[in-house]
Amino acid sequence: MTLTEKKEIIEENRKNQMKSAIKEDSNLLLQVKNLKTYFYTEEGIVKAVDGVSFNIFKNEVLGLVGETGCGKSVTALSILRLVRSPGEIIEGSIEFNNVNLLELSEEEMRSHRGNDITMIFQDPLNSLNPVILAGDQVAEVFLLHQEEELNKIIDVRLLERDKLVQELKELKKEFKENKEQLSETEKEEFKVKIKDLKKKIPKAPNLKDVALEKAEQIIKEVGIADAKQILKRYPHELSGGMRQRIMIAMGLSCTPLLLIADEPTTALDVTIQAQILDLMKNLQKKFDTSILMITHDLGIIAELCDRVAVMYSGNIVEYATAEDLFKNPRHPYTQGLIGAIPSVEKKDTKLTVIRGMVPNLIYPPSGCRFHPRCTERLEICDKIKPRFLEINDRYFIACHLFDPEYKESPKYQWDETESEESYKV
């Protein structure tokens, strides 16, 4: 192969890459790059999210799985910039529709929250304000983000109302002018007419009433039949499933582009879980919304998600389409997670256990953060942090096992006593 040929091939490749990049870009909704969110506590710096990168396309459901405390929720809150002190986003970029959210002013960010990026939380009882009516809480979203639309509705109604009022005036005038010439029965007829017309005239619409009407519509949309009644209930008067539906209604009221669902079914019982998941699935199609589904339930991921990012200790360790990931998990941690799902078919086999505990995020393990618990550990693993590599089309992994550079690294020999101890911890 000559040099020019080589160059041509490289050029060709680059062009192809550019093409695919452009194609993807037009479809790209959210791109998180190297996000780092640290909490500055008195005990030390908690690196809750330590260099996370992922993206979400339009109409896509991305699952974010991981154990408790691996930084899933903090990632979600970082996207909305709702991380509270002592937490702080210290690095990275979050591009939403090609706008870096981290560079927006607080006021600009506020217009995104609840509008085109919304969030559903884990515990619907605590996530709804106990002293405000459910209807008012949903209506608030419309009042915050759709005042113009509401005003338009009001204008239309006022016009209609004015017409009726005008009609009434004319009728009255006619009645007065012709009073003397009319017979008793005709007079009665007139009076009835005027009365009917009066009844027809609605009271002047105000912003809150219109918002409540819209709230009623969206509550109906999430599968609550007697929406009108629910509007006037307090959260504690609703069942768990209803509350989560109200939360979803709130999340979808402004037809968001991205809905972040932070373990939306954890606090619910199994039958309600299934209903809520079905609902989310249907609504996702109906509203053309992308969803970032945060969960530790792999079952939900399998059912709902197009792609999955597996998070471990503040990093994404594996990131692939759901199909690939479940069929052929590559990262030892993912393998462990999937191995730990009880199965009806594998009745007599023991479930896999991932040894040890979730690491302390103040003093995370060196190198690959999973190395103290990893069965496939290489000698290199505790020394060098693995790169986040694309080993296949859209298949990312952060593991030395799949990094061609460390192919030669010998396997680490587990000291028996050490592993015993790590079990005990």
Add this chain to the structure above:
Amino acid sequence: MSLIKYIVRRFIALLPVLFGVLTLTFVLSRFMPGDPVLAFLGDRFTTEQYNFQLHRLGLDKPIIEQYFIYLGDLFTGQWGVSVSINKGQPVWDLVLDRFTRTFDIAIMAIIISAIVGIKTGIISATNRNKPKDTIFRGMALVGVAIPVFWMGMILRLVFSYYIPLFPGLNYKSPGIGDPPIITNFRVIDSILSGQIYLIIDYLYHLILPVFCLSFISLASVVRQTRSSMLEVLEQDYVRTARAKGCKEEDVINIHARKNAMIPVVTVIGMSFGGLLGGAILTETTFNLNGVGALVMIAIRNTDYWVLNAVVFVITLTFVMVNLGADLIYGLIDPRIRY
């Protein structure tokens, strides 16, 4: 409907409390050294006069019988006549006249400390550990540490003597009259009689005492508001409100404040008792001629009737204010059902 039932139930539950308080005051007052008959008769009297008065006041009866007569009289409204101050004036009139003044400054102080305290507490909470917060908390601490009477004297010295802005003594300017007595509350009576200038004069005289008194409960209201606000701001529903895109001020005023108010209402209700006690001191410092002076004279002269009546009225007021606080919970928190 259930609200009325609840109030009735609370009133029934109030009886044992009143009963206990009355018994205690009866016992304590009888342990006081001194003799009301002597106080009534003064220095010169004959044995016959003494015995006659002893019989007239019912003090020659066995103590148990006296106790039941006392209870019966209190509940049927026959509170007797005073033996020490304005001899022969019905105790009811006396206490009502004096108590309304004490009540006025106590109620004004509680309203002011509630409004100012809640506002300050919220500012403190939203500026947690910033200079504003530190200053407010420090002031609250100082306020609670200073004894009322001392503070009263200093206020008089500074704002009435050195800088003569406010009157330091009495509840009305010299030469100013009284409205005709209808309800005994000076403000209401003045309105009813149409003499508005009386109200202005009265309130002007109350500025320093009320300011002095409100410091007692202000501190506890600020601290309670701050801590309960901080707790509420960590709640999930506040995060939801932020995620909805609420402005920070709306997050605090709409979503957090109502939830944070429940423990604050309790504190305000409870501190009213302390306020009444403080009011007695304040009103003595400012010579407002309230119930405090009355109690002092009654104790010095072993005037059982006046003393018991005052304790009765104060107990009743305290219990009613707390009932009011309980009813306010229901307005704030829909989860509370009566």
